[in-house]
Amino acid sequence: MNISFDKRDFSGRLALPPLDFKVARYACSAIGGPRSATITATGDANDLWELIEFIRSPVKIYSDHGDFVWWGFVSEVELKLGRMTAAVSLDGVANRVAVVFSKVEEGETSGEQASTPWADHLISQNEYGIRELLYSTSGATEAHALAARAAILEQLKFPLPFQSFTGEEVEKPSATIYCRGWFDTLEWRYYQDLTTAPVDTAAQAVAIAAAGGQFFTAIECGLTSGIVTNPYRDGQATALYELSELLRMGTTNQRRMLANVDIGRRLHITEEPVNVQANTWLLTKDGELRDPFDTPVRKDTCPAGVWARLKDVIPGSLDTSLLADPTLMFVEESEYDVSTETLSLTPRNVEDPWNIGRPKDG
Amino acid sequence: MGMQLYMQRFEDDRVTFGAGGAIVRLNGFYPQVGVDEHEPVVEHFDLLLYGTSDELRALQRQITNLFHAARRYKADPEPVWLYFSPDESAAAWRAKVLDGGVILSAGLDPMWRVQRLRLTVTVEREPLWQGPETQLPLTNWNAESTLGPLTIFNCNDGAGVAPNRRCNFVEIDGDDIPGDAPALARIEITNTLDHVRRAANVMIGLNVESSPTLFNPVLEAEAATGGTTQASAGGSGGSVKLLTWSGTAESVLLTWTLPTALLNQMGGNYFRAIGRFTSSIAPTCWVRLRVKLALTTIWESPFVALSEFVFGYELLELCSLRLPPYMLGTGDLYPLTLELIGKDTTGAGSLTMDYLQLTPLSGWRKLIPMGYHLPYGARLVDDGIAGRLYVDGLAEGGRVGHYIGYGERIRLEPGRPQRLYFLMSNDVSSSEITRTAAVKVFIRPQRWAL
Numbered sequence: 001m002n003i004s005f006d007k008r009d010f011s012g013r014l015a016l017p018p019l020d021f022k023v024a025r026y027a028c029s030a031i032g033g034p035r036s037a038t039i040t041a042t043g044d045a046n047d048l049w050e051l052i053e054f055i056r057s058p059v060k061i062y063s064d065h066g067d068f069v070w071w072g073f074v075s076e077v078e079l080k081l082g083r084m085t086a087a088v089s090l091d092g093v094a095n096r097v098a099v100v101f102s103k104v105e106e107g108e109t110s111g112e113q114a115s116t117p118w119a120d121h122l123i124s125q126n127e128y129g130i131r132e133l134l135y136s137t138s139g140a141t142e143a144h145a146l147a148a149r150a151a152i153l154e155q156l157k158f159p160l161p162f163q164s165f166t167g168e169e170v171e172k173p174s175a176t177i178y179c180r181g182w183f184d185t186l187e188w189r190y191y192q193d194l195t196t197a198p199v200d201t202a203a204q205a206v207a208i209a210a211a212g213g214q215f216f217t218a219i220e221c222g223l224t225s226g227i228v229t230n231p232y233r234d235g236q237a238t239a240l241y242e243l244s245e246l247l248r249m250g251t252t253n254q255r256r257m258l259a260n261v262d263i264g265r266r267l268h269i270t271e272e273p274v275n276v277q278a279n280t281w282l283l284t285k286d287g288e289l290r291d292p293f294d295t296p297v298r299k300d301t302c303p304a305g306v307w308a309r310l311k312d313v314i315p316g317s318l319d320t321s322l323l324a325d326p327t328l329m330f331v332e333e334s335e336y337d338v339s340t341e342t343l344s345l346t347p348r349n350v351e352d353p354w355n356i357g358r359p360k361d362g
Numbered sequence: 363m364g365m366q367l368y369m370q371r372f373e374d375d376r377v378t379f380g381a382g383g384a385i386v387r388l389n390g391f392y393p394q395v396g397v398d399e400h401e402p403v404v405e406h407f408d409l410l411l412y413g414t415s416d417e418l419r420a421l422q423r424q425i426t427n428l429f430h431a432a433r434r435y436k437a438d439p440e441p442v443w444l445y446f447s448p449d450e451s452a453a454a455w456r457a458k459v460l461d462g463g464v465i466l467s468a469g470l471d472p473m474w475r476v477q478r479l480r481l482t483v484t485v486e487r488e489p490l491w492q493g494p495e496t497q498l499p500l501t502n503w504n505a506e507s508t509l510g511p512l513t514i515f516n517c518n519d520g521a522g523v524a525p526n527r528r529c530n531f532v533e534i535d536g537d538d539i540p541g542d543a544p545a546l547a548r549i550e551i552t553n554t555l556d557h558v559r560r561a562a563n564v565m566i567g568l569n570v571e572s573s574p575t576l577f578n579p580v581l582e583a584e585a586a587t588g589g590t591t592q593a594s595a596g597g598s599g600g601s602v603k604l605l606t607w608s609g610t611a612e613s614v615l616l617t618w619t620l621p622t623a624l625l626n627q628m629g630g631n632y633f634r635a636i637g638r639f640t641s642s643i644a645p646t647c648w649v650r651l652r653v654k655l656a657l658t659t660i661w662e663s664p665f666v667a668l669s670e671f672v673f674g675y676e677l678l679e680l681c682s683l684r685l686p687p688y689m690l691g692t693g694d695l696y697p698l699t700l701e702l703i704g705k706d707t708t709g710a711g712s713l714t715m716d717y718l719q720l721t722p723l724s725g726w727r728k729l730i731p732m733g734y735h736l737p738y739g740a741r742l743v744d745d746g747i748a749g750r751l752y753v754d755g756l757a758e759g760g761r762v763g764h765y766i767g768y769g770e771r772i773r774l775e776p777g778r779p780q781r782l783y784f785l786m787s788n789d790v791s792s793s794e795i796t797r798t799a800a801v802k803v804f805i806r807p808q809r810w811a812l
Contacts, residue, residue: 002768013766015732020437043437062768066634066726067682220707264667293660293688 001300001338003039005074006058008127014057017050019043019175023061026070027335030272030305030348031247032183033260034070035333037061039177048175051077052088055159056128059179060263063300068263069336070302073185073215076178080170086163089178094133094156095124099149100236101140116145121157128159129214131188134236182261184240186212191242192235198228202257202269205246207231209259209267212239216261221269226252258305275307275328283308283329289343299343302336308345366447366454367391367407369485371431371440377424379409379483384421386410388480393446395811396489399543402460403489411479418479425464425483432459439748444487446812455491455812462486490543493807495747498538498774500803503527507535511552511800514784516793517598517638517717518580528598530785532801533575536778541807544773548748548804549727549782552741552755555797559788560735564742565677567634567783568725568772573627574781579722581700583715586616588702594640597716598795602640605704606712612705615649616715620685625695628685633720635680636785637702638793639668641714644706651680652701653687660698661687665705668713677785677793682723716795721783726769734764735789746771747806774805 001023005014019041026037037059041051054074061070076089098118103111118132135152137145189212199207202225209219227249233242247257247269255272262268281297282290289297289308297303310327333346367387370376379387388408396403411421432442436458445454467473467480499507502514504525515528522528539545553561569577582599584591589603596602607613620628635651652662663681686695702718704711729744729751736742741755744767754761774780784801787793 004766004768013730013732016766063682064726064770065632065682065723066679066728066769262664262667266667291661291687295684295688 001064001069002062004060004062005054006060008056008058010058014054017043017047019047019051023338024176025335025337026061026179026302027333028070028302028304029181029183029333030258030260030331031244032181033262033304034072034181035183036181037070037072037179039179041175041177042172045081045173048079048081048173051079051175051177052086052161054177055088055090059177063298065298065300069300070179071261071263072179072181074177075180075184078176078178079173080175081173083165083167083169084163085166086161088159088161090128090131090159092156093124093128093131093159094152095121095128095158096130096132097135097149097153097156098133099135099137099140099145099152101137101145103142104140106141114142114145116142116149119149119153121153124157129185129188132190134190182213182215182265183259183267185215186240186243187238188212189214189239190235191233191237191239193231193233196230196232199231201225201227201229201246201249202251204229204231205243205257205259205269208239208243208246209269212243213267216265216267218264218266219269220266223251223257223269223271225250225257260305272330273305273307275330280328281306281308281331282311283345284311287343287345289331289345299336299341300338302334302343304331304334306331364450365391366445366450368445368454369425369428369442369459370445371428371435371442375424375428375431377428379407384412384417386412391446393491393812397810399489401489402486403457404484404486406482406484408480408482411481413477415474415477418474418477422464422479422481429459429462429464433461436460439750444485446491448812453494455493455809457487457489457491460486460488490808490810491812492546492747493541493809495548495804495806498534498803498805500532500534500801502532503529509802511550511802513554514799514801515795516784516786516797517795518578518719519582519599519795521600528795531781531783532803533779533781534774534803536776536780539774539776539805539807541776541809543808543810544775545805545807546747547772547774548743548745549772550741550743550802550804551784552800553736553738554800555794556738559790559792559794560737561742561786561797561799562731562735562789563677563787564729565634565636565679565721565785566725566727566729566744566772567721567723568774568780569722569783570724570775570778570780571631572629572633572722572724574722575779577624577627577722577781579633579720579783581618581718581720583616583717586618586702588614588616589715592714594716596795597640598638599717602714602716604712604714605702606710607704607706608710610705610707610709612650612703614701615704616702618700618718620653620698620700622695622697625686625698626693628720630684630686630689632682632684632723634682634723634726635663636719636721637678637680638716638719639676639678639713640716641712644708644711644713646707647704647711647713648707649680649702649704651683652703653683653685654699654701655696662703665703677787680718685720719783719785721785722781724775724780725772727772728768729765730768732764732766734762744771746773747804774803776807 024038029035078087100115103114250256329347332348335344368378391407442459443456447454462485465482500512583603589605594602605615648665751767752761752763
């Protein structure tokens with residue numbers, strides 16, 4: 001497998017330092033397409049430090065068959081050097097900040113909700129993209145809220161490096177590059193729509209993606225959901241949350257809407273495929289995925305968003321009439337481990353442990 | 363006939379573990395046979411050193427310094443090698459040393475007093491032995507079994523007369539590749555087109571599995587149904603096809619028949635579909651490939667936006683696909699059709715296509731410059747033997763490493779005929795079919811056992 005890193009402004013490829021890069025794993029999802037990837041690098045410590053500058057660089061992974069199998073951006077770089085771990089991450093960066101507060105002036109005991117205007121750090125935005133933070137605080141004056149906004153912006157405008165030290169020294173210097181898919185960047189922006197005239201939810205999804213998808217080059221949606229709702233959004237939830245809710249709401253065909261970001265950073269919104277034999281993939285009891293012609297699927301393509309049926313596992317005598325078909329699963333997410341060449345499939349409706357406890361609204 | 367066994371990084375730091383002299387090899391050396399390319403082999407052999415105290419220290423230091431260098435430079439183009447041959451008449455083969463050390467014998471004190479030192483050398487090496495570097499004779503429609511360089515073009519229509527007959531492959535006779543493991547290859551590509559436009563991207567596909575001496579990977583657009591054939595001196599076969607559609611719905615632009623003979627040659631292996639488009643392409647134009655059995659679609663690729671390839675070259679990679687898309691072996695495969703489907707999200711559109719090359723993927727290499735490209739007379743060297751990729755032959759002299767290589771380095775199979783296919787683009791949005799290059803191929807054969 002090969003990896004390419006591009007410049008943050010997508011204007012060309014970056015020259016790689018002379019390190020040994022290896023793709024450890026990557027995952028794709030029915031909602032969003034490429035989701036996460038982990039790349040390791042070993043070599044000279046001075047060359048490893050250069051990887052810090054790759055934060056937010058677009059990254060693509062090529063298979064040995066010459067096709068792209070994963071694409072996204074670098075969200076975190078972690079170095080292990082001797083006893084020190086040094087890391088830089090985009091998590092926690094905020095270069096556009098506003099403060100929501102209860103406006104309690106002097107002499108008052110309560111107040112209405114208010115918010116400051118947005119403040120921008122343009123240099124950081126030009127480099128990394130816009131990452132918004134709507135900071136909430138209770139009882140404050142406007143001056144207090146403005147001061148808090150300025151302080152937060154100053155502290156969080158750039159990725160913060162951090163270091164830690166352990167008792168054990170690593171055998172050789174190494175780096176781990178954590179990558180995320182472009183769909184994740186919808187979480188960087190809040191979405192507001194103050195109109196109230198009913199709109200088809202698919203059209204709303206397009207509007208949300210257009211407003212929040214600063215890195216998308218186009219949005220393709222050839223469907224109407226048939227469900228019309230009030231598009232009003234107060235602007236206190238991220239575009240990712242608002243879009244995810246609409247996709248989950250689905251269409252009048254009782255199917256979800258799915259989203260995929262392709263190699264050209266185009267977002268495609270489609271309806272979840274219907275389960276018919278002609279396009280149902282096959283799953284052996286060993287966990288091997290095969291296409292509808294019973295040909296093994298290349299694991300490194302990491303397919304997601306397809307139906308798969310178990311082959312010859314459920315005995316014919318079992319009465320499944322009051323159950324959802326136990327032989328059928330919708331591949332919600334797949335993950336490919338490069339070193340062991342194993343593909344792990346996650347079916348729909350399994351709770352993502354990384355979402356537990358994460359704030360999604362407000 | 364004596365055994366050859368020595369270790370060196372450069373010739374002037376060679377340490378010979380001989381049958382005489384200051385370093386004597388005891389009890390022979392019996393190299394283990396590795397089984398996994400990624401699992402190093404660890405071996406031991408005993409030595410007896412002769413000399414004064416200073417000479418013994420110096421000899422021991424020579425050996426341990428080489429192991430220090432082996433650990434430090436194992437990823438370097440100049441690592442430490444262990445050379446071995448069972449007899450002195452044949453050239454020694456080499457294996458890369460990864461680590462090692464010496465263990466002094468228990469009888470150090472009495473032996474040292476009689477100016478001897480017995481020690482055990484432990485060597486950790488890569489499992490494969492590499493033979494001497496040799497240049498491979500190459501064949502194509504322009505010459506046969508030549509040490510070349512051999513001329514290639516940017517299409518495969520056979521137009522012209524040797525030594526300028528248009529083909530984009532070089533064929534290698536498997537009998538020219540000794541060994542029992544795939545051989546490392548150095549591929550040298552010299553830009554021989556004297557033109558202001560420089561060569562840029564180079565794509566190389568290796569065909570070992572798909573009947574390499576018979577299989578023609580190029581599907582001419584004019585050989586497909588659909589579209590309108592237009593004469594074009596810049597097109598492969600002297601023509602291109604104008605493809606048009608109306609509306610935003612997807613349209614079948616071209617349909618090629620994949621006959622039984624071709625499917626048998628393809629054998630269910632993987633191919634990289636690369637299209638040569640000769641018109642400017644609207645940024646809203648998408649294409650996909652579809653394999654059909656009569657009216658039934660049995661495989662299709664995702665839609666690919668032609669303009670997402672930001673460098674704007676005419677040679678555009680569409681997808682990788684298996685043909686036929688099911689594995690039924692060869693022999694009596696039913697003919698299929700391959701369709702090129704197009705759509706434009708803004709409405710009616712058109713584009714011009716020259717050919718579709720189904721590049722076999724027994725090996726795949728894509729070489730992309732960071733700029734400057736490859737001027738006339740310069741040579742691009744993809745050196746899988748030393749692990750280097752560079753350009754030389756520039757007017758200013760010297761070597762420069764401004765190309766990036768994607769894909770595993772090409773390895774050639776011993777004992778099997780094979781072909782390397784080349785496609786090149788230039789430094790602006792074009793890939794002239796008359797673009798020429800001269801190719802040489804060198805190998806170091808590899809063996810598991812000597």
